[in-house]
Amino acid sequence: MSNYHIKHLEEYYQVYRKSVRNPEVFWEEIAEEHFVWRKRWNKVLDWDFSKPEIKWFEGAKLNITENCIDRHLRTKGDKTAILFEPNDPSEAAEHITYNQLYKRVNQFANVLKEQGIKKGDRVCIYLPMIPELAISVLACARIGAIHSVVFAGFSATALATRINDCDCKIVLTSDGSYRGAKTIDLKGIVDTALEQCPGVKTTLVAKRINSDISMKEGRDKWLQPLLDAASTECAPEIMDAEDPLFILYTSGSTGKPKGMVHTTGGYMVYTAYTFKNVFQYKENDIYWCTADIGWITGHSYIVYGPLANGATTVMFEGVPTYPDWGRFWEIVEKHKINQFYTAPTAIRALAKEKLDFVDKYDLSSLKVLGTVGEPINEEAWHWYNDNIGKKKSPIVDTWWQTETGGIMITPIPFATPTKPTYATLPFPGIQPALMDENGQEIKGNQVDGRLCIKFPWPAIARTIWGNHKRYRETYFSTFKNQYFTGDGALRDEVGYYRITGRVDDVIIVSGHNLGTAPIEDAINEHQAVAESAIVGFPHDIKGNALYGYVILKETGEGRDHDNLRKEINQIITERIGAIAKLDKIQFTNGLPKTRSGKIMRRILRKIACKDTGNLGDTSTLLNPEVVQEIMDNVL
Numbered sequence: 001m002s003n004y005h006i007k008h009l010e011e012y013y014q015v016y017r018k019s020v021r022n023p024e025v026f027w028e029e030i031a032e033e034h035f036v037w038r039k040r041w042n043k044v045l046d047w048d049f050s051k052p053e054i055k056w057f058e059g060a061k062l063n064i065t066e067n068c069i070d071r072h073l074r075t076k077g078d079k080t081a082i083l084f085e086p087n088d089p090s091e092a093a094e095h096i097t098y099n100q101l102y103k104r105v106n107q108f109a110n111v112l113k114e115q116g117i118k119k120g121d122r123v124c125i126y127l128p129m130i131p132e133l134a135i136s137v138l139a140c141a142r143i144g145a146i147h148s149v150v151f152a153g154f155s156a157t158a159l160a161t162r163i164n165d166c167d168c169k170i171v172l173t174s175d176g177s178y179r180g181a182k183t184i185d186l187k188g189i190v191d192t193a194l195e196q197c198p199g200v201k202t203t204l205v206a207k208r209i210n211s212d213i214s215m216k217e218g219r220d221k222w223l224q225p226l227l228d229a230a231s232t233e234c235a236p237e238i239m240d241a242e243d244p245l246f247i248l249y250t251s252g253s254t255g256k257p258k259g260m261v262h263t264t265g266g267y268m269v270y271t272a273y274t275f276k277n278v279f280q281y282k283e284n285d286i287y288w289c290t291a292d293i294g295w296i297t298g299h300s301y302i303v304y305g306p307l308a309n310g311a312t313t314v315m316f317e318g319v320p321t322y323p324d325w326g327r328f329w330e331i332v333e334k335h336k337i338n339q340f341y342t343a344p345t346a347i348r349a350l351a352k353e354k355l356d357f358v359d360k361y362d363l364s365s366l367k368v369l370g371t372v373g374e375p376i377n378e379e380a381w382h383w384y385n386d387n388i389g390k391k392k393s394p395i396v397d398t399w400w401q402t403e404t405g406g407i408m409i410t411p412i413p414f415a416t417p418t419k420p421t422y423a424t425l426p427f428p429g430i431q432p433a434l435m436d437e438n439g440q441e442i443k444g445n446q447v448d449g450r451l452c453i454k455f456p457w458p459a460i461a462r463t464i465w466g467n468h469k470r471y472r473e474t475y476f477s478t479f480k481n482q483y484f485t486g487d488g489a490l491r492d493e494v495g496y497y498r499i500t501g502r503v504d505d506v507i508i509v510s511g512h513n514l515g516t517a518p519i520e521d522a523i524n525e526h527q528a529v530a531e532s533a534i535v536g537f538p539h540d541i542k543g544n545a546l547y548g549y550v551i552l553k554e555t556g557e558g559r560d561h562d563n564l565r566k567e568i569n570q571i572i573t574e575r576i577g578a579i580a581k582l583d584k585i586q587f588t589n590g591l592p593k594t595r596s597g598k599i600m601r602r603i604l605r606k607i608a609c610k611d612t613g614n615l616g617d618t619s620t621l622l623n624p625e626v627v628q629e630i631m632d633n634v635l
């Protein structure tokens, strides 16, 4: 018997040891006992990090929606699969049972087929957090189409880049979305994006806000009438374990966003197994992850992981601040949430408000609290533990990435003793390594280094869409035979890991990964800008905020700097999205550069963080004099 459900620390260590000693047997047992396969694999694992090539369950055939929906119908057809909580608390929540989900996914799948979508085609999904989003994701998986969900906060330009990068034929969207007291014209954003996307022949439009939008003849179709006319039966496309399931874009430190490709079999096994253990999900629990399905957390832990376990998963359309700061806790009370999974940035924002917003509500249903997306600081951890968990619900600080597909380092609640700011121990099957700058592994405890993983796990992304070379260079070339995460970490005296943050040019703002290069490119498009450099600096709610150093083409006293700042942020909003706006913009005459012309971000980062005690050796700079000028004018 595989240890699908780990219940105490000894058991964790046993399972972990087995997973390392004999990974193939370990994963084979889990795959065999807990999932429905149409055909068994020939080989559990084939891998070579130098190519890199990773294959799990090769030769196996399956459809992930059979595992997430069909197989639950006999025993829990009337159980709520998706519990939709709307933006407006006075609008009724919607309970979508497994039976209903089955029908709605099949109808949607049939609509996609009618629109000519086939196995392997890419489908762009640009939808708010309404049931159609989860349903369309599953509908793609039903017919073997590859979904590419784009977070509906991205701008038209960012959307167009993502549509074109993987040649999507169709875009699924809505007339608009609710965001607290505001509405957003999503269809308008899609219309602008599609001016640059000749490959898109069709858009299907869900009605959400009933706004008066324009529909382009021959291209735009209302979704609902098509769904109503479609059959509720759609045979699942039988997929190879290694067929792509989805593409999800994540920021790189340079260049355009990376379309991480996840495949079917391994991703399913890993997300389901982690979900079960990390949240200790039990049959009648109500589980809520506050993420958006536009991010990996939503893919793995709102849709696939929970549904593969036959769970009830909550989808929340709104924001934590509407109608007031008590909204999360109102929902916890209303739906008797048992597991609650959110981001440190949300916790920090909520912790700044009066405790009345928390104390008004009964939170006694909570059993497990989770966090993800960035390091959680000690203060936020304690606030969460004291006020939300009342010191009785363990906090799982889960470290993972878009690229890893599922949770990698995490406590197992009720088994692993937690420690504030520590993600603690590797999940079974995960073999972390800390590396030094010379590429050697640092053994032993009480050490820190660059975090790598030395052995494949089933949910690792297999490539970057259309650019395998970049995949190799980004993740497998810094350290030989290691997957490099881009994060730094330390290991304490008992082997617990604490993630210390990015060691590359990715900055995490409110839990969103932002690459510096695309933001700098956007700024440089402003006609008055000659050059720019972005760094992160600590922010008490967002974790990090962005600080821009900008060189203008012509300086001169007459410049209206405040207006320029607004214009620069406007361009960033148009090119990337409001999440990438700069908090501070300092105009400068120069940027510190090495003799080879590389900007020394390390120095700029220290200045922005007001940590100028030890700037390191600046004498090798091409222009050491600018450092003083920048320090004198720091904001």
Ligand code: WTA
Residues within 6 Å of the ligand: 250, 295, 296, 297, 371, 372, 373, 374, 375, 376, 397, 398, 399, 400, 401, 402, 403, 423, 485, 486, 487, 499, 500, 501, 502, 508, 511, 512, 513
């Ligand atoms: C960071 C999110 C510290 C980390 C699932 C990682 C974390 C990046 C944690 C991936 C955590 C995520 N503690 N840092 N618990 N979780 N990170 O791709 O820097 O959006 O590399 O995936 O977020 O972000 P992504």
